[in-house]
Amino acid sequence: MPVSPAYRPDPRFPELGAEFADPVHAEAFPKTILRFRNDRAAASIGLDTLTDDEWVAHFGRFEPLPGNIDPPLAQRYHGHQFQVYNPELGDGRGFVFAQMREAGTDRLLDLGTKGSGRTPWSRSGDGRLTLKGGVREVLATALLEALGVPTSRSFSLVETGEELVRGDEPSPTRSAVLTRLSHSHIRFGTFQRHAFFERADRITALIDHVIAVYYPELAEAADKPTALLTAVSERMARLTARWMAAGFVHGVLNTDNMSLTGESFDYGPYRFLPKSDPNFTAAYFDHAGLYAFGRQPEAVFWNLQQLAGALTLVAETDPLVDALNVFGPAYRRELVAAMLLRLGVKPREAEADAALAQAAFKALAEGGEAVRWEPFFFDWFGGGADRALAGRRAETYRGGDFDEFRMLIGPYEAERPERLAHPYFAQPEPEELLYDEIEAIWAPIAAQDDWAAFEAKLARIETARVAWGLPAQGT
Template sequence: MPVSPDYRPEPHVQELGAEFFDPVEAADFPMALLRFRNDRAARTVGLETLTDAEWTAHFGRFEPLPGNLPQPLAMRYHGHQFQVYNPDLGDGRGFTFAQMREAGAGRLLELGTKGSGQTPWSRQADGRLTLKGGVREVLAAAMLEALGVPTSRALSLIETGEQLYRGDEPSPTRSSVLVRLSHSHIRFGTFQRQAFFQRKDQLERLVDHVIAYYYPELAGAQDRPAALLGAVAARAARLTARWMTAGFVHGVLNTDNMNITGESFDYGPYRFLPHNDPNLTAAYFDSAGLYSFGRQPQSVFWNLQQLAGCLAQVGGEDALVEALNSFGPAYRRELAGALLNRLGLARGEEAAEVAFANALFRAIAEGGDRLRWEPFFFDWFCGDEARALGSPRGDIYAGETFAGFRELLSGFEPERPERLADPYFAGPEPQELLYDEIEAIWAPIAERDDWSAFHAKLAGIDIARRAYDLS
């Protein structure tokens, strides 16, 4: 196997012990046809040199990577699903396949799967992933990365040759297996499971493990559970703010869908805003709008409360409350910073940032259905008013609705304005990923196995990523 010198295997998850996972076998798929490989992501862990045959062997047949986990591990966890506790969860169609160090940064990363077969936690489900579901996840991860959102990266998508029956898709439909590259798949629900069984010893083990491998700067903290909660809250605040500025609706913000490193992952039902709509939901079954766009900060805080409740078994109450309450101020700071980052503007005084953020949201809201979410940020990138007024939406921006926004904008300096020289910004429209476009990308795949629109979209998103170059 021609791995590069940047491949540094470090499987540590098994150190947690048998209470946290179940060794499993991947499904024996009738076919393994490579549909997507992310060499840019693979390069960060030294796997870009794999041939397609080797790639398929590891990420379609799940032959172990050298020096890594000898067998996949299905993680055990509980969780609140739509705020109802469920103790019958766990990796039901996925597993942790490998862990390795990131080239350069040195972070511990891991490969996790979706659609890799049944596990002890499948609950009579087939453990599979539809090909359409895999396509949607690849697109979501690419778009979120381009917009500066901390996200898992889709590493591989392989079609597996089975016929699946799903109520929300025309059946039978094609099957696939996805591999994603993430910082960690340890979830809030991982803590919830140990708290449910009142295993203080295992909670302490889990806290120690997470600090050792993901928050080593907390090693000397006096109250380690509270320090960890504060750090997780800070990461969650940044993630939530980035979702909001990307106009992204996760759809299923259950506690088992939030991890401790502040990365977004597991894109089942999701939406990107067509225009400002706080009530937009992504899941057709979210009839109450619990996880609507505008309620995402509230939902994340609720999930942090559940994590705090788990840590209360091993940490001090006052310190945990203080750590939990840090989320609100952190979110407000992160939201202002994320808005400026998306607009290519340098940070300013806190009061000026708050006033600007308020004016921005008011202006977008008053723009109504005429003003699409993503084009607004594209038009005003680096604060170039002339460019915005010359855009197809210039008449909206020239009106009284945007007067306050334009005035406050003049108080901020562009950051790296040379980015506007990229040809991407010479076009009239940005890359978007709205629902109808995803359906249009899928239709030729389903009808005639035509992947050209899928690959063209990924290429377009990558052009946008490099043009924005968001931090």
């Protein structure tokens, strides 16, 4: 392919060596039909100049990108799944395909796959992804990015022409391969695997790699394991707070789904809240509500404890405990900041900001069925009561449940008030992504191969992203 000057390959993951990944190859799929390409993300790594044919060659047939990883590498890792340890994990239907530098930030980014075929870690699985699963992930990442959540970005979706049998959706169903753009695919479970085998040398090598590539500011730390755990705890606090402010339920918060760079990824049975409900679960198989909306901070902290346990092979326990204890205060601080971002108001002072965030959660909870999650933030964006009390939910907001919230938000000024001039805020309703809408988007694809609703939804989410103007990925 003709290489763009913005394309800067930097394949660092192979440096870890053979004990961390296995060379694999993608399946030769019967078809490669391009269904989605993320040109905005592609521009950030110099791949937006690819023709559709070139795109399919690289992200449907996985011909290597120039100067990059060849062959692809399926990662080795373990993990706790619903808090039960599983030493049989690893990249069972994906691999790390390429790494390159991001324009503007110089961050190292990965292109990784989901549904690219069997690997040594597939166990009894077929290594495939359903097309519906790919569609759901594209939609999830688009909205999460728009809402300011640190997330992987769906980079490419290619339909692959196979019929898959699944127990949780009508079968046979169509197949696809998804490519993600992420800051890293190294997981908590990567450390757990080498702790399981009591290989302190490999844990040290992994720490050195992660610091050199993703946390260079820690290079001179006297106690690198503890410094890394502290930094990861802070990043995970930020991620969890952003989930909570977005009303997002990940659904499967296993340690193999926790990234060392604090990005959310691997969206299976996710949901966005229709209304406030701490017991709302995303996965139909989460019978105990382990990963319910209100328990997500607890789940993430538990996962951090497992990462700390793996690090005890190379660090003292007491400093690691101190690093873990960073999470609670960081989460509370980040949650207030996330709520102010969602409300579009300028911070004032810590006590008042915390009170406003608490009042917002209380109003959402006490509003019950009358207050949907996303419309609440849409109506009150920019602070003040004028927009909210002029909209279709005005009578709800005049109720007693909202007295405290109306009083507390009154003194707040809009952060970048020019955003309110965007046509998005003149709409009667905001963009949401509730279960029924996803099903409605999928139905014409399944029945008539009609992608119009999917494409229109992505266009509307992009409009919302521009209107909200929340901090860019990685900031």
